[in-house]
Amino acid sequence: MNIKRVTSQDVADAAGVSRTTVSLVLNNTPNAQISEETRQRVITTARSLGYVPDAAARALVSRRAQIIGLVMARSHYHIASDAFLPQTLEGLLDVAHQNGMRLLIDIVEPQHQKEAYLQLVRAKHIDGLILSGPRLDDEALTLLDDENFPIVLIGRLPGDRYYSVDVDNRSAARNAVEHLIKLGHRRIACITNASPEYSAAAERLAGYREALEACGLAYDQNLVRYGDFSSKSGYQQMKQIILSGAEFSAVFAASDEVAYGVNAALVEQDLHSPEKTALIGFDDLPMSAYINPPLTTVRVPATELARRAGNLLVQILEGEQPEQKVQLLETHLILRHSCNLGKSMLS
């Protein structure tokens, strides 16, 4: 009732050729040789009729949906405040556009992982999968990998079974915490970015411990709490530590988002950064340079991460088998003002 659908037959009729010819011309099929005149005629009429090949028909016969799937392993409630996500989308849309593909996105809640994206894949909705924030307890992932379904992780799981693009969370975290130690801090609290099932959270916490150990500082359970992506969790966990009476002079928040909440708790309890407490985050969200105080943090090249993951997936879809399973991108400690203890926060 609504859209006038133009088929390749219509184009063929209008151009006085067969459907085959239309297909040959429009797909620029290598072997087929079409007279320049016919080629132009087909192209012109196709354009004038506004012909666009039917995606479903094409997918059905070519066995390629031309769609990349981005699946985020997050609970529903956490996605709304995931300021990291837009950067991932930017990178992936970029790659998709460059390769004439589309981007389908979905989330999979930790509790029903098994069914969730198996469906997506089995229905051949997508040709390949980018999984953001893989969890250690993900079972469906193994299944898909066993079937040789093209998968690239943004993030990483232990071992090098999967194609992955990530930063070295552990050493970056260690580096950040060592920076605090060099600044003279001995009692450093840590609020993770998420629960430890998320490998990135586990790794960052491990880096925190490593830094402590390397410098001969004791790991104090009372200074460690688990965040859950949100600023709110950062606020709550930090407040708990403060109210518990535990002493500390610095905080390592394992994501910027969480760091914002930590900062709020510090401000509220008159322990504000940088004068009274040093604070360091992780991610370098676009707005982290503009919050008060500007946040010292670990820069994660999020868009580039996504771009690499996308390109890697495209390579695999084209039949290549890249040697290198894991790509680790560089992080950099961005020094701003949130851990310049004693200095003015205005530079």
Next chain:
Amino acid sequence: MNIKRVTSQDVADAAGVSRTTVSLVLNNTPNAQISEETRQRVITTARSLGYVPDAAARALVSRRAQIIGLVMARSHYHIASDAFLPQTLEGLLDVAHQNGMRLLIDIVEPQHQKEAYLQLVRAKHIDGLILSGPRLDDEALTLLDDENFPIVLIGRLPGDRYYSVDVDNRSAARNAVEHLIKLGHRRIACITNASPEYSAAAERLAGYREALEACGLAYDQNLVRYGDFSSKSGYQQMKQIILSGAEFSAVFAASDEVAYGVNAALVEQDLHSPEKTALIGFDDLPMSAYINPPLTTVRVPATELARRAGNLLVQILEGEQPEQKVQLLETHLILRHSCNLGKSMLS
């Protein structure tokens, strides 16, 4: 080479029935009556074989891709810092899941609107379109609407031609600015959230002017600047105003994201909020309660906006023709500390 593809034929064979029966059972076709025994047998074997209908084949024959398209009218560079987007995704994924549909996302750059999503639609990749942040100069939109393609806007365009879900940007902005005026401010700067081609930006600016006029205050061009979504733009524009020497005691930033940047400029120039300058934002991003100072802002129910838009689209796809073209959701002024001039920012 990779995935074992299970077709309805396989299920039929294994269950000792015909493909038709399989289809009838699995789709729960109303009229067809299948013996309970056969029905169970089909369901069981389908499940044990891990059968999932092929999306392309189904789409081809049913003329329904079962995919919702979310298109953001944004330049590429702005999406990465769009902290509003995750909320939109959450709401839309919600609706998609509830209706057994998928979500495809794309962006369309202002410069090549015409081609961009026409393709998406013509290829029948998506059954309906949700357009976030429509621009006044969008031409492709008209084309699609003329073809009766199902479209719902998140945001609005003048008139009630399109199905739209939005907040009343103008009156919300007016309300916010009037709050500042009631607080005693007479010189109020305004940094918009985006350039005026975006209807939300234009509306919010109009609300700002209305508030001024209603209270008999003059509109001063020197106090108004256009942001472009990012905190960075807020910072830059605010700094320009400050350096221009224009006087003001309050700022209305037309998005929280921009407000963060404004705040940074104020802090840097020793005009920090709330002591020296009142600041009010727009959106109420999840982290706005946690920045320093906690931001007074207009709460926009972003997730709900998306959910409504999604549900409206689903209704339309099911053949309904909802009477009401425009749904306006309530906003609320959230009073935090960024405009409590003279008071402590800690409550």
Next chain:
DNA sequence: TTGTATGCGTTATCAT
């Protein structure tokens, strides 16, 4: 109650 036959719009394999 279940099976047969047909078509959806495309690409790919053959002929011509």
Next chain:
DNA sequence: ATGATAACGCATACAA
């Protein structure tokens, strides 16, 4: 250099 024809996997009208 171009055209017939056969799949792709499913849903559906119709037959049995």
